[in-house]
Amino acid sequence: MDSSTIVAIATPAGNGGIGIIKISGTDAIKIVSSIFHRGPLLKGAPVLKKNNCFQLKSHTIYHGYIIDYENKNVIDEVLLLIMLAPNSYTRDDVVEIHAHCGQVVIKLVLDLVLKHGGRLAEPGEFTKRAFLSGRIDLSQAEAVVDIINAKTKKALKAATSHIKGDFSSAIELIRKIFFKMSAQIEAVIDFSDQIDEDSGDLCQVDTFRNNVTDKLKGLVNQYNESHVVRDGFKVIITGQPNVGKSSIMNRMIQQDRAIVTPFPGTTRDAIMETVIIDDVPVILTDSAGIHKTDDPVEKIGIQKACEHIRESHLVIFVVDVTKCCSAEDILIYEKIGNKPVVMVLNKSDLAEKPFNFIPPLSWNITKAVATSALYNTGFDKLRSLISDCFLHEKSNSPLNSLLPNLRQKLLLDRCVKLAFFIEKGLLEKKPFELIAIDVHETINLLGEITGNAVGEDVLDQIFSRFCIGK
The missing domain is CATH 3.30.1360.120 (Probable tRNA modification gtpase trme; domain 1)
Incomplete structure (x- = not known):
């Protein structure tokens, strides 16, 4: 060092x-x-x-x-x-x-x-030295950045739990089980004439599944269900030009962030802002209106809008309630695909009831709200519908302190896959020499999470996200 x-x-x-x-x-x-x-x-x-x-x-x-x-x-x-x-x-x-x-x-x-x-x-060098000296492990070091970047109380709660070592302790407990299993397997391999292959308790499929596989899957599921608390719930506002997307964005964030004019195609590039809804950061993106055009700049903006749709958790599909459903609305809905959708019937102050906009029966629209961006009506309900969507995303589970970040989750995914291979090997009575390979690889992957087995290139990548002075 x-x-x-x-x-x-x-x-x-x-x-x-x-x-x-x-x-x-x-x-x-x-x-x-x-x-x-x-x-x-x-x-x-x-x-x-x-x-x-x-x-x-x-x-x-x-x-x-x-x-x-x-x-x-x-x-x-x-x-x-x-x-x-x-x-x-x-x-x-x-x-x-x-x-x-x-x-x-x-x-x-x-x-x-x-x-x-x-x-x-260098960026993060103080915390890197704390890690290298053994004062904290790698997951605790990563939690320092999460504390600094926390946008909500829930995100801060998860980060402070990590810095106390709760997540590291859970990983180390599973890693110790693999070390014990490795010792049992090595004993069977080295003393096959003296030790029964089924004598090791961890070499029993049900025991392994309960103590290892289910716990690894639980950590992965926790990320899938609750990572939006820390990373944010991505919402794209899309629709035809001049339906009021930018006005809706401004109303949601309560400031004039997006330029609003009566001319179609004003928004060319995506505009992103974060708003807190029910203590979850919601990342709103205002995008270019989707329509057929020969303008090369507009085409780029539309292409980016489609990319944001693919990356989002939820699509706010804005339509002009004073107009009938058009071919371009149908085209936009097709681009949304299977994403969850909240339909916003904007310009409700100009419309006569019943509204002219009647979506096709084939559209799977279960959430809709009428808004007037001009008079700021309907936005409390829109926020409530967005909240319902990310609560569903989290499966209504309470926030667990054992919330992995993306790097840790990807490593856990690989551990789960190896755990299934080990289960299958035990079930099919495969040679322990083959099972031992997967056991050792899993030990190393779990070590990458806590920093017991991690390369310098990974450390450089992690600590480069820190500010200088931390």
């Missing part, structure tokens, strides 16, 4: 009350000793004395000043927090300088630390 001393600004860019510069590494105390003056400065007295910060107590805050002794300049009045190894986030010596959060002063303090031997940290 790189033993250099790293430094980064740990607070967001811009002006504020407090700005934090974080330092971690073997030279952290030495560096701050070169730039920190403890206590008050005497008015008019020269700034000459440096502090020996090695004498300062761990987990204690000290008042003082950051000083450029070479140029005899006082940079800022600060608070200094020292956390000595191994009782720190990275298990190295860690120092935090709490300065006033102005862009100039924070940059000057950072430059001074770099000048005295610090190295600018």
